[in-house]
Amino acid sequence: MAGTETTRALVVKLFADVADGNVDGVLGAMSPDVVLEFPGNDLNALIPGYGVWEGRAGFAEHLRLRSAFVDIVEFRRRGIVVDGDHAVVATTQLIRHRAGGTLAPTDFTTSLTYGEEGLVTHCKVVFDSSAEVAMYQAETNALLLPAIRSGDLGEVRRILGHRADPNQRDGETGLTALQTAAGLGAGGVVRALIEAGADVHSGDSRAGGTALHKAVQRGDLDTIRALVAAGAFVDAVAPTTGHTPLMDALWYKWPDVVAYLLELDAGLGLHTHYGFSLREHFEYELNVNTLGKEKLLAAEKLLADRTRGDERAAEEQRLMAAVTAGDTAAVRARLAEGAPVDARFPVVNGFNDAHTPLLVACRDGHTDIVRELLAAGADVNASEPTFGAVPLHKAVYNGHADITRLLAEAPGTDLDFQGATNGYTPLHDALWHGYEDCARVLLAAGARTDLVGHDGKTPRDIAAETFGAGHPLVAELGR
The missing domain is CATH 1.25.40.20 (Ankyrin repeat-containing domain)
Known part of the structure; x- marks a missing residue:
């Protein structure tokens, strides 16, 4: 066991090497089997070098990771407490992040245990990481949008793993990170952002369009599917234009996107904020477009097919027709014939859209019909x-x-x-x-x-x- 004064001298020499940036001197003070503890948690996981590092090589790797990202601009030893072969050292360091030049003042407490050869066998460092976390967070956020624009999914994932804000906005375009990725048709990046907590419902700060609007404008079905799977509203309305994603799909001439949105029951009876219904807007596009008109004609056929399908579905809902008419006898007859008691009305932008018969009967005050539907097991x-x-x-x-x-x-x-x-x-x-x-x-x-x-x-x-x-x-x- 080293004596107190011997340990003090070793500690003073070690921290002089730390202050001078003498890596060889620092490593030379470590036992070949040294264990370094640099505890981390979920809050500071983005700071490099956390964990338990074993052996001189592990210690060296920890130092390499730290020095790859930061420089120590100022170093001050505030106090040493020594007891035999054990020492506790308090230091203050001013750390500068190399990428952005941000400074972070940080207090460290280092616990050291020395072995018989006068080398450190165990080292544990604890510190308040809040300033350094804020430094990394600010600079990590600055890296996210460029990575999205470059289409580098691996880099996007790495940056998100370092807790970049997935809901940050571009100050120039007003787009969120998700809207930016959606507009580029980057389905993988969109999924990574959603996994990290990006909000699929947010509107951009200028026109109010959602990420789904941007993906539809791009025409990328993979991205569109990813957003819909995450809960994006198929009939989301942009507050400036009144456009839904379906209106944009028609406008940008993407018949495959039109087909997908129609499968999801996108509304056909909606209006823009400048006076056109969806159908009137589409007619206008048909008249003013010459290039790519075949795509518009393909979309026109899809709209016609959907309209006919909705009409057939409404005609087939004989139970709903009986409920709407308030005809209890007809309701009993339809139920006896095996009509699905919870069949939903097609979405036609009407008062009964996606309603079950029970919802309509309760709304419209048909008490006897409600009894019949409940007896038939309605939800x-x-x-x-x-x-x-x-x-x-x-x-x-x-x-x-x-x-x-x-x-x-x-x-x-x-x-x-x-x-x-x-x-x-x-x-x-x-x-x-x-x-x-x-x-x-x-x-x-x-x-x-x-x-x-x-x-x-x-x-x-x-x-x-x-x-x-x-x-x-x-x-x-x-x-």
Whole structure:
């Protein structure tokens, strides 16, 4: 065991070599079997050199990794505590990142154990990495967009692995990283960004188009499929133009993209913000384009086929027709014939789009038909895509207390389903529209009173606004 004074002298020499950048001197102070601990975690994983390094060669590799990215601009030893063959050294270093020149002041605490030969056998370094993490983070972010534009998927993955922000924007174009990659038709890069947490729904800061709009403009089906698989809205509307991805696919003459979006039930009955319907916009394109007109004609055929298909699907939905007509006898007959009880209406940009018969019957107040559909096993929690509402929302929103009671008593009904549009539960909706009888049915069935809508309001808040603060319901909801 080395004595305290001997250890102190060895430590002073070692840290003088560190300050001078004398790598040979530092390595010469290490035992051939030295173990270096440079602990890391998920927060600072982007800093090179973390981990456990064994042997002099491992120590040397750690130093190489560190010095490959940073220089020590200033080094100050703040204190040494020595006890026999063990020492703890506190230092302050000003580190400069070589790529961008960013500076990071950092305090280090190094624990050293010396062996009989006066060489370090164990070294552990701990420090507050926040300044260095911020330094790497800022400079890593700066590397992401150039890597995306170069199409280097491996480099993109490496940079994302170093915690670059996948939702950063280009200051000049207003595009997010994902929108940039989508516009380039880089499907692999798009998938890597999505895996790293990129938001597929964000709009660009100038025109508001989503990544799906950009991919459609490029015409790359692989990229489009990746975005749709990640939940991109097929009918997302750009706020400046009103264009949906399908409108852009028609505009940019990509019939294969048109075909794919039509398979996904992209809406045909939507309008631009400058007065054209989708069909009028397409007719305009047909008239003004000469080059590539054969692609437009191919798309025109696809639109016609989809329209005919929707018409056939609507005609075949005889159960929905009976529900819409309020014809209970016809509903019984269609169910007896084996009509699918939860078949959804085609998307034609109408009031029944993607609705099941039960959703429509609850909305339209057909109590006897609701009984028939429930007896046939209709899905009591089927939601429609427009408002994200379930049958119970439809019933209470329109004040149908008898139907509300039927649904509340049906096995499996989710009394507290929160709609996608505003986060309101059926109880919120009943109170919002002033239907006290519907609200009381829900409360008697055990509906929760503590859930909060997207506007931050509880059912009690809604009741106070609708009925007045002194109404008995308000007091009951507050208990």
